[in-house]
Amino acid sequence: MNEREAEFPALLARLRPQCEALIAQYEHHRSALLPIVQLFQEHEGFVSPQAVRATAQMLDLTPAVVESTVSFYTLFYRKPVGKYVVQICRGLACSLNGAEDVMRIFRSKLGIASLQTTPDGLVSYEEVECLAACDRASCGQVNLEFVYGLDEGAIDEMLAAMRAGTYAVAPMAQTEIPGRSWSVAQNADVARGRKSSGAVGTRSPDNAGGVGDASGVIMLDRIAELGLAFHGATHERSVREAKEIVELAGDHLGTLGNDGRAGH
Amino acid sequence: MTVVPVTKVLTQGIGEADLRSIDVYRKRGGYEQWTRALASLTSEQVMEYADKSGLRGRGGAGFPTGRKWSFLPKVEKPRYLVCNCDEAEPGTFKDRMLIENAPHLVLEGMLLGAYGIGSHHAFIYIRGEFKEGHRVFSRALEEARAAGLVGKNVRKSGYDIEVTVHRGAGAYICGEETGLLNSLEGKRGEPRLKPPFPAVEGLYGMPTVVNNVETLAYLVPILARGLEWFAAAGTERSKGYKIVSVSGHVQRPGNYEVPLGTPVRELLELAGGLRPERTLKAIQPGGGSSACIFEEQLDLPYDYESLAKAGTMLGSGAMVVFDDTTDFVRAAYNLVRFYAHESCGQCTPCREGGHWLELVLERFTQGRGLRGDLEMLHRVSAAITGINLCPLGDSIEPFLKSVLVRFPEAFEARLAGE
Numbered sequence: 001m002n003e004r005e006a007e008f009p010a011l012l013a014r015l016r017p018q019c020e021a022l023i024a025q026y027e028h029h030r031s032a033l034l035p036i037v038q039l040f041q042e043h044e045g046f047v048s049p050q051a052v053r054a055t056a057q058m059l060d061l062t063p064a065v066v067e068s069t070v071s072f073y074t075l076f077y078r079k080p081v082g083k084y085v086v087q088i089c090r091g092l093a094c095s096l097n098g099a100e101d102v103m104r105i106f107r108s109k110l111g112i113a114s115l116q117t118t119p120d121g122l123v124s125y126e127e128v129e130c131l132a133a134c135d136r137a138s139c140g141q142v143n144l145e146f147v148y149g150l151d152e153g154a155i156d157e158m159l160a161a162m163r164a165g166t167y168a169v170a171p172m173a174q175t176e177i178p179g180r181s182w183s184v185a186q187n188a189d190v191a192r193g194r195k196s197s198g199a200v201g202t203r204s205p206d207n208a209g210g211v212g213d214a215s216g217v218i219m220l221d222r223i224a225e226l227g228l229a230f231h232g233a234t235h236e237r238s239v240r241e242a243k244e245i246v247e248l249a250g251d252h253l254g255t256l257g258n259d260g261r262a263g264h
Numbered sequence: 265m266t267v268v269p270v271t272k273v274l275t276q277g278i279g280e281a282d283l284r285s286i287d288v289y290r291k292r293g294g295y296e297q298w299t300r301a302l303a304s305l306t307s308e309q310v311m312e313y314a315d316k317s318g319l320r321g322r323g324g325a326g327f328p329t330g331r332k333w334s335f336l337p338k339v340e341k342p343r344y345l346v347c348n349c350d351e352a353e354p355g356t357f358k359d360r361m362l363i364e365n366a367p368h369l370v371l372e373g374m375l376l377g378a379y380g381i382g383s384h385h386a387f388i389y390i391r392g393e394f395k396e397g398h399r400v401f402s403r404a405l406e407e408a409r410a411a412g413l414v415g416k417n418v419r420k421s422g423y424d425i426e427v428t429v430h431r432g433a434g435a436y437i438c439g440e441e442t443g444l445l446n447s448l449e450g451k452r453g454e455p456r457l458k459p460p461f462p463a464v465e466g467l468y469g470m471p472t473v474v475n476n477v478e479t480l481a482y483l484v485p486i487l488a489r490g491l492e493w494f495a496a497a498g499t500e501r502s503k504g505y506k507i508v509s510v511s512g513h514v515q516r517p518g519n520y521e522v523p524l525g526t527p528v529r530e531l532l533e534l535a536g537g538l539r540p541e542r543t544l545k546a547i548q549p550g551g552g553s554s555a556c557i558f559e560e561q562l563d564l565p566y567d568y569e570s571l572a573k574a575g576t577m578l579g580s581g582a583m584v585v586f587d588d589t590t591d592f593v594r595a596a597y598n599l600v601r602f603y604a605h606e607s608c609g610q611c612t613p614c615r616e617g618g619h620w621l622e623l624v625l626e627r628f629t630q631g632r633g634l635r636g637d638l639e640m641l642h643r644v645s646a647a648i649t650g651i652n653l654c655p656l657g658d659s660i661e662p663f664l665k666s667v668l669v670r671f672p673e674a675f676e677a678r679l680a681g682e
Contacts, residue, residue, distance in 0.1 A: 025428045027342070027385070027468055028449065028450075028468050030449055030450035031430075031448060031449055031450045032450065033450030034430070034431065034432070034447065034450060035431065037433075038431060038433065059450070068452065069450065069451060072452040072453060072454075072608075073432070073433035073434045073435050074433075074434035074435065075432075075434030076433055076434070090598070091355075091602070092354045092355060092548075092552065092584060092595060092599055092602075093511040093512050093517075093584055095594070095595070096512045096513060096584070096586065096590065096595075129352070129354075129602055129606065130352060130353075130355065130356075130552075130602070131393055132351050132356060132357040132360045132391070132393070132394075133360070134355050134356075134509065134511035134582075134584075135357055135509070135517040135518045137517070141393065144392075144393060144395035145395060145396065
């Protein structure tokens with residue numbers, strides 16, 4: 001058990017009243033999932049397995065459900081990160097205004113790629129989607145506070161201030177030494193943030209899919225054929241299905257014995 | 265060059281006064297519409313303002329607000345108002361400006377909206393990246409609560425209204441209203457199959473209206489100045505004003521509020537025009553999901569119908585301008601990568617198709633496009649359109665197709681061996 005794990009029960013006891021206040025904001029407990037996990041991350045610097053279990057317990061969910069939900073959101077760090085999470089916008093407006101240069105400078109000065117943390121555990125670096133500050137492109141965030149005007153001089157100053165502990169934005173809590181990346185990945189392609197499984201590792205979409213004759217594009221064409229029919233009849237189909245379900249349920253209920261179990 | 269007049273409705277006072285302070289906001293007439301509604305208007309009357317003013321959703325779909333509200337069933341069930349501040353459409357930055365600079369205006373709009381639909385619990389879903397916006401809005405809400413404008417029996421009207429601030433955690437798809445509702449329920453932000461629409465079964469299965477920040481904020485001036493005033497601006501079917509976020513290759517990127525129907529050329533001028541010695545190549549008029557328009561279309565009125573007729577859309581009101589320094593292969597790759605990254609993964613066409621398009625376009629950016637790839641880009645992007653649970657997958661084709669058709673030589677030059 002490391003130090004953080006040993007201290008978790010005390011942290012939980014301290015945060016419990018806040019968690020309960022968060023739960024009380026909503027008619028349904030589960031709505032407090034994101035806020036509670038955010039609270040734990042604020043204190044531990046990442047979403048620890050202990051935080052997942054505690055959240056699950058407070059909301060009467062299984063840890064797997066909490067984990068599944070947490071894994072959907074990019075701002076939940078499921079492994080320890082640096083004290084400063086630097087997120088540079090790679091969105092379209094920023095890319096038209098020098099984002100490529102900004103990203104190149106950060107990568108080379110930090111000596112790491114996107115989704116990695118410096119070996120000293122100080123800076124985690126990520127290239128992110130549009131941050132909604134296109135009027136001041138190219139932009140970024142440090143620990144979710146906006147930063148602008150990122151030329152080489154400004155980046156040097158920023159990194160020096162972070163190293164000196166004098167940077168304007170408060171550091172994140174850090175309760176464990178971060179590893180090389182906080183991305184939870186099964187393999188290199190998924191590490192790049194891809195959700196697609198079918199095309200992992202293939203060079204051409206024409207050969208993707210990989211099973212029998214089901215090449216990727218053929219598969220898409222088939223989906224398109226089925227899909228258009230589906231699209232045109234969404235409502236009709238759902239009404240029909242709903243009726244069928246009721247009929248099926250009726251048939252099924254008819255076979256039930258008095259004890260409520262299906263008869264044979 | 266003519267001087268384009270500057271319009272200020274929601275943007276009134278931003279940059280001049282500290283509207284984040286409730287005292288400043290109230291000195292300028294803030295919360296007068298909320299207290300007036302409580303004292304002398306029925307919910308139906310507020311709904312009439314939303315409906316008859318012709319206000320349409322400012323988030324992207326442009327659906328008439330009053331009509332959306334009218335879908336709520338007349339049943340004795342809790343109903344909810346949700347303000348959508350999960351702004352993440354590439355190029356859009358108006359809602360962030362509003363909550364960071366005019367949080368009380370947004371809150372007053374939410375209170376009016378909630379009252380209009382008869383809701384006693386309103387939520388605002390703020391994008392996780394908007395830490396500053398969340399801080400500012402939360403403080404404003406506390407001020408309003410302390411001033412007795414939010415809570416039980418507000419101003420002895422007998423009306424109870426609670427407001428809850430909910431922060432997202434990083435997911436573009438939560439801007440889609442049913443994805444947002446799932447996220448607000450503490451689930452993965454995956455869009456739901458519709459119908460049922462949120463008006464019938466929304467948050468916790470109850471009747472719910474999800475409205476954009478800008479839409480709700482416009483309720484305040486509409487009540488203050490009258491629905492005729494609002495309806496007098498704009499065009500016949502696109503009434504009122506709109507904040508347009510202009511960015512890309514312009515000299516003064518920023519948010520510009522205009523009457524709908526303002527020619528695109530004037531918006532470009534408001535944003536300072538192009539940089540010296542540059543020429544215009546394209547404009548993406550309505551966010552990442554919209555097809556480009558070109559130089560010969562600069563006189564198009566910026567409204568829902570005119571842009572739709574031109575084969576594109578007004579969307580969230582984000583205008584990205586491209587000059588002759590643009591690499592359209594990289595731009596197409598950039599947007600396709602965005603949608604592939606943000607696909608929630610539920611629907612196969614979007615999840616797999618977006619990913620394949622990204623791989624092919626990545627190949628082009630490296631000068632390794634293959635013969636047949638151009639045809640495939642057309643085919644695959646068309647094949648994934650119109651068959652997903654939500655519009656995300658459908659958002660991939662318009663921009664890609666418009667630049668493929670307009671600038672084929674840019675893509676052909678990146679074929680392997682060219």
